[in-house]
Structure formats: structure tokens, C-alpha cells
Amino acid sequence: MKKRKERIDRGIKVRSEDIFALCSLREMLYLSAPRLLPILGFLVLPLILGIYWQKVLLSVAVFALLAISWDILAQSGMVSLGQALFFGMGAYSAGILNHYWGISPFISIPAATIMGGFICTVLLLPVLRLRGIYFAMVTLIIPLMLVRVIEATKIFGGTEGLHGLTPFPSKWLDLYIVVAALLVALFGLRRMMNSDYGLVLKAINDNDRSVMNAGINIYWFKIQILFISSSIGAFAGAFMTHVYMFVGMPVFALDYSILPIAAAVVGGPGSLAGATMGAVILVPLSEVLRGIGGLRIVFYGLFLVVFVVGLPEGIFHYIQRKYNQFERWVEVEK
Amino acid sequence: MIIGTIIYAVINSFILALMAIGFNLTFGISGVANFAYGALYVLAAYLSWIFLNLLGFPYIISAVISIISVMVLGALMYRFVLLRVRGQAISEVIATFGIGLAILELFRYLGFVGFEYTLPVFIDKSFFIAGTYVDMQRVLIVIVGLALIFLLSLFTHHTSLGLAFRGIAQDERTALTFGMDSDWIATLSVSFGAGLAAIAGTIIIPLGTISVGEGYDVLIKALAVCIIGGLGSTSGVIVASIVIGFAERFTDSYIGSHWTMTVSLAAILIVLVAKPSGLFGKQKELEERV
Numbered sequence: 212m213k214k215r216k217e218r219i220d221r222g223i224k225v226r227s228e229d230i231f232a233l234c235s236l237r238e239m240l241y242l243s244a245p246r247l248l249p250i251l252g253f254l255v256l257p258l259i260l261g262i263y264w265q266k267v268l269l270s271v272a273v274f275a276l277l278a279i280s281w282d283i284l285a286q287s288g289m290v291s292l293g294q295a296l297f298f299g300m301g302a303y304s305a306g307i308l309n310h311y312w313g314i315s316p317f318i319s320i321p322a323a324t325i326m327g328g329f330i331c332t333v334l335l336l337p338v339l340r341l342r343g344i345y346f347a348m349v350t351l352i353i354p355l356m357l358v359r360v361i362e363a364t365k366i367f368g369g370t371e372g373l374h375g376l377t378p379f380p381s382k383w384l385d386l387y388i389v390v391a392a393l394l395v396a397l398f399g400l401r402r403m404m405n406s407d408y409g410l411v412l413k414a415i416n417d418n419d420r421s422v423m424n425a426g427i428n429i430y431w432f433k434i435q436i437l438f439i440s441s442s443i444g445a446f447a448g449a450f451m452t453h454v455y456m457f458v459g460m461p462v463f464a465l466d467y468s469i470l471p472i473a474a475a476v477v478g479g480p481g482s483l484a485g486a487t488m489g490a491v492i493l494v495p496l497s498e499v500l501r502g503i504g505g506l507r508i509v510f511y512g513l514f515l516v517v518f519v520v521g522l523p524e525g526i527f528h529y530i531q532r533k534y535n536q537f538e539r540w541v542e543v544e545k
Numbered sequence: 546m547i548i549g550t551i552i553y554a555v556i557n558s559f560i561l562a563l564m565a566i567g568f569n570l571t572f573g574i575s576g577v578a579n580f581a582y583g584a585l586y587v588l589a590a591y592l593s594w595i596f597l598n599l600l601g602f603p604y605i606i607s608a609v610i611s612i613i614s615v616m617v618l619g620a621l622m623y624r625f626v627l628l629r630v631r632g633q634a635i636s637e638v639i640a641t642f643g644i645g646l647a648i649l650e651l652f653r654y655l656g657f658v659g660f661e662y663t664l665p666v667f668i669d670k671s672f673f674i675a676g677t678y679v680d681m682q683r684v685l686i687v688i689v690g691l692a693l694i695f696l697l698s699l700f701t702h703h704t705s706l707g708l709a710f711r712g713i714a715q716d717e718r719t720a721l722t723f724g725m726d727s728d729w730i731a732t733l734s735v736s737f738g739a740g741l742a743a744i745a746g747t748i749i750i751p752l753g754t755i756s757v758g759e760g761y762d763v764l765i766k767a768l769a770v771c772i773i774g775g776l777g778s779t780s781g782v783i784v785a786s787i788v789i790g791f792a793e794r795f796t797d798s799y800i801g802s803h804w805t806m807t808v809s810l811a812a813i814l815i816v817l818v819a820k821p822s823g824l825f826g827k828q829k830e831l832e833e834r835v
Contacts, residue, residue, distance in 0.1 A: 290635045292642070337818040343634045344578050348768055349817060355765065356810035363803030465761075469646065476639060505654035508646060515643030519636050520629045 213543040224535045245534070249397070249487065253390045257383070265386060267498050269454065272389040273447045275490035277471035278478070279396050280443035282486040285475070286404060287436045288416035290343070293350035295467035296334075297444025298451075299357065301327035303367060305449035306458030310373040316453040320446065327445025332438045339433050342419070354463040361460055372459020379453060389450055393487070396443055401483050412436055466508075470494075473511050477518050479525025488527045549677035550798045551791075556683045558790025559690035560749055562783055564763050565770035566693065567741025569782050572771065574714045575731035577627055577637050579619075581645035582742055583764030587757065588648055589615045589743030590750040591657055593664055604665060612743040619739025623732045631731075649760045662755040664747070682751050689748050693741070698779065710734060762806070769809040773816045788812070 227238040256268055277294045284291050304323035308314045314322070338349045362370055379385040403409050414422045415429050422429050452458045470493065471486075478489025493514075500507050522529065568582045579585075589611045596607030622644060630636035671680035701707040712720040713730045721727055742763075753759075769789060774781025789809050796808045 285635075290638075292638075338814070341817060344638050345772075345817065347635070347638060348772065349814065352765065352768075352810050352813055355761075356807055356814075359803065359807045359810070363801065363807065472639065503654075505650055508650040509654060510647075512643040512645070512647030512650065516626055516640050516647070519640045519643070520626055523630075523636065 214540045215543050216538050217541045218532075218536045218538050220536050246398075249484075250394060253394060257386045257390065265382070267495055269386055269389060271490055271494040272393045273451055274470050274474055274494050275393050275487045276389075276396060276443055276447040277467065278474040278486035278490050279393075279400065279483050280440040280447075281471045282475045282480065282483055283400055283404065283412075283436060283443075284440045286409075286416055286481060287412040287433065288342070288419060289339075289433065289437070290347045291350040291468075292347045292472070293352075293354045293468050294444055294471045295354040295463045295465065296350060296357070297327065297331050297441040298448035298467045299354060299462040300331050300441070301445025301448030301450075302452040302458045302462040303327075303448075304330070304445065305452045306373045306376055307367060309376045309453070310458075313377075316377055316379060320449045320453065323449035323452075324442050324446040327448060328438050328442030331441035331445065332434060335437060335441075336434070339430055339437070351468070354468065358460050358463045368459060370460060372457055372461075374457055376453060376456045376458065378456050385450070385454055392446060392450075397483055397487055400439075404483070469508075469511060470497075473515055475525075476515055477526060479527030479529075482525075482527055485525050485527030489525070492526070550794055552674060552677050552679060554791040554794035556679075556687060556790075557794050558787045559687045561766055561770050561790050562786035563686065563690050563693065563741075563745040563749060565767040565774075565782050565786060566697065566779075567738040567745065568767040569771050569774075569779065570697070570741060571734050571738030573778070574710050574734035575623075576632075576634075577623070577731070577735060578634070578641070579735060579738055580638050580642035580764060581622065581648065582641075582738070582767055583760035583762070584645035584648040585615050585619065585739045585742040586746040586763045587652070587755060587760040588618075589746040590664060590755045591652055591662070593747055594662055594755060597664070604667075608747045612740055612747060615743035616736045616740040620732050620736035622739075623735040627731075627735065628728060645760065645764070649757050653757045658756065660754055663753070664751045664755070666751045667748075682748075686748055686752075689744070693744070694779070694783065701779075706733070765806075766809060769813045772813050 223238060223241050226235075227242050253268075253272070257265055260268060277298060280297060281291060281294050301323050304326040305316075305319045308319040308322055309316070334353060335350070338346060341349065361367065367373060379388075404412065411422065411427060411432055415432060419429050448462060452462075471490075474489030474493050475486040476489070477493060478487065478491075479485025493511075497507050497511075500510065518525065564586070568579060571577055571579045571582075592611035592614060593604075593607050596602045596610055597604055600607075602610070622641070626640050626644065627637055630640055666680070666682040667685055668681040671678060673679070699707075701711055709720070709725045709730055710733075712723065712725055713727050713734075717727050720730075746763075750759075766789075770782055770785045773788065774783070774785030789812060792808045792812065793805050797805050
């Protein structure tokens with residue numbers, strides 16, 4: 212007796228897709244709970260957590276931003292192995308503005324966001340026509356190269372970095388700034404990816420030739436999305452610079468490239484919520500695993516392999532499916 | 546001075562060619578960009594070290610065991626990981642990179658860092674060529690490099706397995722109709738690539754120490770050589786290693802050792818921007834890239 216698995220949409224999903232959603236509290240909750248949960252979570256958590264875990268939440272938000280920035284690039288057909296480039300550019304921009312001209316964080320962060328995004332876009336402009344792993348290789352190489360250049364020329368503090376930058380006036384402020392930025396990026400970009408504009412981006416990922424055929428300049432779209440993505444990364448970098456009050460060569464480290472990719476792959480590539488979810492899972496996990504030291508990165512590596520091979524859709528899509536559908540075994544018809 | 550620089554540049558070119566040839570073989574045949582390549586290179590050296598110093602095997606036997614075990618690991622990696630994501634280039638890259646990361650960071654965690662982690666040279670001798678001090682290990686690298694390139698071209702052009710390799714590389718579907726098992730050939734190609742990485746590691750590492758950072762550097766150098774030469778082209782690898790090998794050595798002598806790595810990285814960028822198919826790439830590869 213052969214059986215197969217059948218997946219059927221839950222009744223409440225079908226109903227709540229319709230106007231009836233407005234008539235029942237339960238259906239309204241069904242629709243809004245997945246969206247309200249992260250918002251409430253991120254807004255309330257800072258109030259109830261201790262100082263140590265507040266710092267963890269902060270890095271969750273920063274890595275979630277980086278993972279989101281990785282994911283919108285990946286959704287538009289550009290897979291990057293070097294989120295550290297965006298992060299580092301933003302970090303150095305903010306650090307330089309603050310260190311040499313003493314500009315306050317409230318101006319240097321927005322300025323560094325735009326500057327970092329602009330510099331990264333210009334740097335990657337010549338290789339924008341590369342596809343697949345070739346683009347990935349270039350993004351892997353540039354941050355490594357920049358580290359060597361900084362080391363060799365000793366500019367901007369060289370191996371020492373820039374110390375004593377201005378911190379935020381209050382720890383609540385920095386926590387809520389980054390949480391707000393994360394929520395805005397998450398929901399704003401989700402909306403953007405669902406609009407017609409996002410449709411073009413996804414089409415570039417699926418088949419760039421046919422998008423070109425439709426008379427759309429894919430490079431102009433790629434430039435725009437590269438700017439958006441690298442600005443998000445640069446914001447995360449600029450923000451962290453002022454939190455640590457330090458900027459130096461570690462901002463181009465492999466961690467800032469690997470963890471966002473791991474977060475996006477574990478959480479669910481192709482959805483910004485998945486990327487956020489991945490960061491929410493992985494960063495605290497790595498804090499818990501801090502006791503085992505360097506073995507953490509070994510686990511990241513293995514996580515990547517296990518998820519790419521075993522659960523390529525990621526945790527978010529898996530949960531989403533369970534939330535929307537139920538499964539049952541049925542007999543295969545003869 | 547100039548002659549010494551040239552001699553060392555030639556040796557450096559052979560080192561680069563040895564580092565890149567396995568990556569190139571794997572990519573050329575199965576299309577898998579093996580980002581665990583640098584990790585396998587370092588793994589072979591660490592395994593040799595463990596067999597030699599902890600288990601007390603003779604050097605030659607421990608080197609052979611480590612090369613064979615890295616080859617087996619490569620085959621297993623293909624069978625259990627890469628086969629499931631075959632054809633999805635990005636998943637392959639992420640998966641192999643994850644494996645490489647796990648191997649390298651495991652050694653870092655286990656504390657395999659320091660100057661005592663080094664392999665002995667094969668023959669402890671040195672002599673002067675044209676007034677330049679050259680040790681036997683570097684001469685061996687040149688000899689092994691030449692021999693491997695020669696044997697590899699003999700293998701791919703004159704043995705049935707080698708011809709099957711090239712058949713799969715040229716057109717997988719047609720090769721399938723001739724009864725060549727593409728999964729098996731791809732397994733072998735990853736395994737051979739891993740083996741070449743291991744041989745390169747075993748023969749090059751005695752020049753310095755075994756370090757985790759070396760794993761990342763080797764990956765980048767292999768990528769640099771392969772991208773510049775045109776991925777999958779053996780003559781491209783040779784020319785590109787000569788170009789980078791000379792460029793690196795001359796930068797080292799006349800500009801400063803800080804800039805050595807930057808040269809190969811910059812070379813990749815310039816080639817990818819100016820001629821994306823690489824110096825010896827073919828049109829087919831161009832389509833994949835642009």
C-alpha cells in the first residue's frame with residue numbers, strides 16, 4: 212500500500228485571504244500575529260532583558276540587517292560572499308567623519324550610510340555584469356584586499372584603527388535606533404519586493420536575459436538594489452562603530468560576511484523575514500556557545516552545509532508552510 | 546639581485562600552479578567550485594604532521610596516507626553533500642565553503658597554531674644557482690610541478706578515464722549517452738582535485754609553517770590563478786601562475802612585502818573587469834560569467 216503526503220491549505224488561511232478576515236477576531240489574529248510578533252518582540256525585549264542580553268539583542272539586530280542586505284541582493288541575482296565590505300565601508304566612513312572632524316553620531320551615521328553605500332556601489336560597478344559565482348568571488352576578494360591595503364598604507368590608523376569615537380548619549384537610544392532600523396528595513400523592503408519593482412528584481416534573478424529582452428535595463432536595477440543593500444550594510448557598520456567607539460581592520464573580517472549568509476541560509480533564503488529569523492536564532496545561539504570558543508565557527512560551517520543540503524528552504528518557509536497548511540497521508544490511487 | 550628575483554619568481558610561479566591545478570581540474574570537469582580547496586590543502590599538511598609526530602610513522606608513509614585520506618574525503622564530500630545540490634552553483638559554493646570553514650576552524654580550535662607545526666623538508670640540501678641561494682625543496686617543487694602538469698595532460702589526453710573526464714567536461718548529456726557515469730566521474734574529479742591540493746600542501750608547506758590562515762590564502766590564490774587563466778583551462782593556469790608569480794615576487798622585491806597579496810587580488814579584479822573569460826577562457830565560459 213503506497214501512500215503519499217497531501218498538503219491542504221488550512222480553512223482559516225483560505226477564509227482570511229478574503230474579505231471575511233474583517234469579520235472575525237480569530238482570522239484577524241491569524242493574519243496579524245506573524246507580523247505583530249516580531250514587532251512586539253523587538254520593542255518589548257529591550258525593556259525586560261538584562262544588560263548582557265541587551266548587547267546580544269543589539270548584535271542580533273545588526274546581523275539581521277546584514278542578513279537582510281544579503282538577501283535582497285541574492286533575490287536580485289547577486290550572491291555576495293562579502294557583506295563585510297558594506298559593513299566595513301560604513302564603519303570606516305562613520306569612524307573617519309567622527310575621528311577627524313568630530314561629527315556627532317546623529318549626523319555621521321546617516322552620512323556614512325549614504326557614503327558607504329555609494330562607495331560600495333561604485334567599487335562593484337565594473338563587475339556588475341558578472342553572474343553567479345564570479346560576482347561572489349569578487350565580493351569575497353575586495354574586503355580581503357582592503358584589509359591588506361589598510362595594513363600596507365597605514366591609512367586611517369592602520370593596524371591600530373581609530374579609537375575613542377563618540378558613543379551614543381544613552382544605551383536605550385542606541386538599542387531602539389537599531390531595532391527601529393531593523394523593523395523599517397524588514398517591513399519596508401518586504402513591501403518593496405512585493406511591488407512591481409520587486410517583481411523586476413526577482414525576474415532578473417530568474418532569467419536576466421528575458422528581462423533584457425523586455426527592454427528593461429537590468430544594470431540600472433542592479434545598481435539601485437546594490438545601493439540599497441550596501442547602504443543597509445553600511446548603516447549597520449556605522450552604527451556598530453559608534454557602539455564600540457572603535458573602528459579598525461576587524462570590520463572587514465570574515466565574520467561579518469559569513470554570519471549574515473549563515474543567518475539567511477538557516478532562516479530561509481528568499482525571504483527577508485527568514486533572514487531576520489536566522490539572525491534571531493544564530494546570534495543568541497552563538498552567545499550561548501561562547502564557552503566553546505572557536506568551535507562556534509566550526510558549527511556555523513556545519514550549519515551551512517546541513518541547511519543547504521537538508522533544508523534548503525530554511526526554517527522560515529518550513530514554519531510558514533506548517534502555519535498555512537496541514538498535511539496528511541493518503542493512499543495513492545491505483 | 547635581479548637574477549635572484551627571477552629565479553624565485555619562477556619557483557613562485559610553480560608554487561602557484563601547484564596550488565591552482567587541483568581547483569582547476571575539479572571546476573573544469575564537474576563545474577564544482579570547490580571552496581573547501583584551501584582547507585583540504587592545509588588538512589593534508591596537518592594530517593602528515595599528526596601521522597609523523599604523534600603516531601611516529603615514517604615521513605613518506607604519513608605523506609602518502611594523508612594524501613589518500615584527503616582524496617577519500619573529497620569523494621565523500623561529493624557523494625554526500627555536493628551530489629544533492631548539483632548544478633546549483635551558489636549552493637555548491639556555500640556548502641563547500643561551509644565544509645572548508647569547519648575544517649580550518651576546527652584545527653584553529655584544537656590549537657594547531659604555532660611554529661612547531663611544520664613539516665620537514667624532503668632533502669636537506671641547498672646550493673647556489675647564478676649566485677642565488679636555492680634550497681632543494683624549492684627545486685623539488687619545480688620538478689614535481691613539471692611532472693604533475695605533464696602527467697595530468699598525459700592522463701587527460703591518453704587514458705580512457707581521462708578522455709571520459711574531458712567528455713563530461715565538454716558535453717555532459719552526450720557523454721551520458723556513451724555510457725559515461727557523470728556522477729562517478731564528477732566524484733573522481735572532486736577527489737582528484739582534493740588529491741592535487743594535498744600533494745601541493747605536502748610539498749609546499751615544508752617551506753613555511755602549517756597555519757590556518759594559509760587555508761584561506763591558498764583558496765584565494767587558486768581562485769586568482771584560475772580566474773585570470775580562464776577557469777577550466779590548463780594552459781591558462783600555467784600562464785596565469787607565471788604572470789602572478791612574477792608580479793608577486795617583483796612587488797615583494799621592489800615595492801614592499803605588504804603589497805604582495807594585493808597584487809594577485811587586484812589582478813583578479815582587473816581581469817574580471819577587462820576580460821571576464823580570463824586569458825585563455827572560451828566563449829562557453831564567458832556566457833556563464835556575464
